[in-house]
Amino acid sequence: MASALSERQKDELHKSILDYFQTAGFSEAYQALEKEAGQAGFVVDPKAKYAGLLEKKWTSVIRLQKKIMELEQRNQQLQEELATAPTARRGAAVTDWVPRNPARHTLQGHRLPVSRAVFHPVFSQLVSVSDDSTLKVWDWETGEFERTLKAHTKAVHDADFDSKGNLLASCSSDMTIKVWDTNDDWKNVKTLFGHDHTVSAVRFLPGDDFVVSAGRDRTIRVWDIKTGYCTKTLSGHSDWVRSVVPSDDGRLLASCSNDQTARIWDVASGETKVELRGHDHVVETIAFAPISAYAAIRDLAGIQGGTNTPGQFVATGSRDKVIKIWDTSSGQCLKTMTGHDNWIRGLAWAPNGHALLSCSDDKTVRVWDLKAGARCSKTLEAHNHFVTGISWARAKTEVGPRPDGQANGNSASEVKIVNAVATTSVDLCIRVWTP
Numbered sequence: 001m002a003s004a005l006s007e008r009q010k011d012e013l014h015k016s017i018l019d020y021f022q023t024a025g026f027s028e029a030y031q032a033l034e035k036e037a038g039q040a041g042f043v044v045d046p047k048a049k050y051a052g053l054l055e056k057k058w059t060s061v062i063r064l065q066k067k068i069m070e071l072e073q074r075n076q077q078l079q080e081e082l083a084t085a086p087t088a089r090r091g092a093a094v095t096d097w098v099p100r101n102p103a104r105h106t107l108q109g110h111r112l113p114v115s116r117a118v119f120h121p122v123f124s125q126l127v128s129v130s131d132d133s134t135l136k137v138w139d140w141e142t143g144e145f146e147r148t149l150k151a152h153t154k155a156v157h158d159a160d161f162d163s164k165g166n167l168l169a170s171c172s173s174d175m176t177i178k179v180w181d182t183n184d185d186w187k188n189v190k191t192l193f194g195h196d197h198t199v200s201a202v203r204f205l206p207g208d209d210f211v212v213s214a215g216r217d218r219t220i221r222v223w224d225i226k227t228g229y230c231t232k233t234l235s236g237h238s239d240w241v242r243s244v245v246p247s248d249d250g251r252l253l254a255s256c257s258n259d260q261t262a263r264i265w266d267v268a269s270g271e272t273k274v275e276l277r278g279h280d281h282v283v284e285t286i287a288f289a290p291i292s293a294y295a296a297i298r299d300l301a302g303i304q305g306g307t308n309t310p311g312q313f314v315a316t317g318s319r320d321k322v323i324k325i326w327d328t329s330s331g332q333c334l335k336t337m338t339g340h341d342n343w344i345r346g347l348a349w350a351p352n353g354h355a356l357l358s359c360s361d362d363k364t365v366r367v368w369d370l371k372a373g374a375r376c377s378k379t380l381e382a383h384n385h386f387v388t389g390i391s392w393a394r395a396k397t398e399v400g401p402r403p404d405g406q407a408n409g410n411s412a413s414e415v416k417i418v419n420a421v422a423t424t425s426v427d428l429c430i431r432v433w434t435p
Helices: 007-024 027-036 053-084 291-301
Strands: 105-108 114-119 125-130 134-139 144-150 156-161 167-172 176-181 187-193 199-204 210-215 219-224 230-235 241-246 252-257 261-266 272-277 283-288 313-318 322-327 333-338 344-349 355-360 364-369 375-381 387-392 421-425 429-433
Touching: 007 027, 007 053, 114 156, 114 429, 125 156, 125 421, 125 429, 134 156, 167 199, 167 210, 176 199, 176 210, 199 241, 210 241, 219 241, 241 283, 252 283, 261 283, 261 313, 291 313, 291 322, 291 333, 313 344, 322 344, 322 355, 355 387, 364 387
Parallel strands: 114 387, 156 199, 283 344, 344 387
Antiparallel strands: 105 429, 114 125, 114 421, 125 134, 134 144, 156 167, 167 176, 176 187, 199 210, 210 219, 219 230, 241 252, 252 261, 261 272, 283 313, 313 322, 322 333, 344 355, 355 364, 364 375, 387 421, 421 429
């Protein structure tokens, strides 16, 4: 077998061994090695670099072995701590993650209750809206505050980005909807007038050319972003319309109201397709189920077959403390989930469709496992006061510099998997939860 040592290294090793043999008094071993190693005439020199080298190397090896054993033991302890930590994901895929204490960041800066927070669809920015009449922009990955947006004169209730994050729409008790250009220093570039009372919800329709809003004047309105004109007014609810959301294909709208009902609307005709009745109090929130949840919902309701077109199922949350899942074609309530101790204020579907998240005035966030009969599988003590809203970010792709000119830390072609949840509260805080 070829030696791993160079000729110089071999010579130093032989001399160090000879030095050790002579120091230890092993004369016969010394003479034998001197002859076989070709070191005839070798004279020990106490000042030479090989003097005492063998002993030094040996003690160094012992110390390193001991250090390795200590590090291995420490590594095992850390692995055990990680496996049992509250925030451990226990080997689950990112798509299976649900919020766990502690929150990654608690964002503070608003002076009055915070109503909602919405994630930028591309960058690591989060916009919160508050009763203090402002919107605030945060970097949710670092927890840093970036800027305050001022234009509304009363409480701001909702906000939504378009699909690329170029525009942000917000709505307020000042009866207006404002549009902000994120690429132009977040300037307020348009104000939409038409509602006769508080505007409580606003969403971009797929395609980004229109926004839909709902308000206390009992109407739902569709607006052309370019012209700023209201192109359609949908009437049917008999009281304050709390929320409105479009289906993924933009064909349907879902709304909910103080009149204790929810409605599914046909966007093209402006007509109500079905009215959902069953709650005993104000219906605060509504959310279309993603297609990824359809299989679990059908299993839950015992439904055989079916297509996977957007908008087939919807969830509602009410002040009657229950959540209901509905079939939007028949208007049938498929499942009622109970567990919260106070008003339910927000709903967010997990991207994989396995769970539904809810938030409530009981200060908690609850995780409802659809594959386990829609039972509450986790209760998170999320805030110190009423939890007013919950939002879930999705996977994104970085596409260049951020609109504020700051670096993203990603190349233009790099895909960045984002999985985060934001909750808002009357305690003036926004909390960001990440895996």
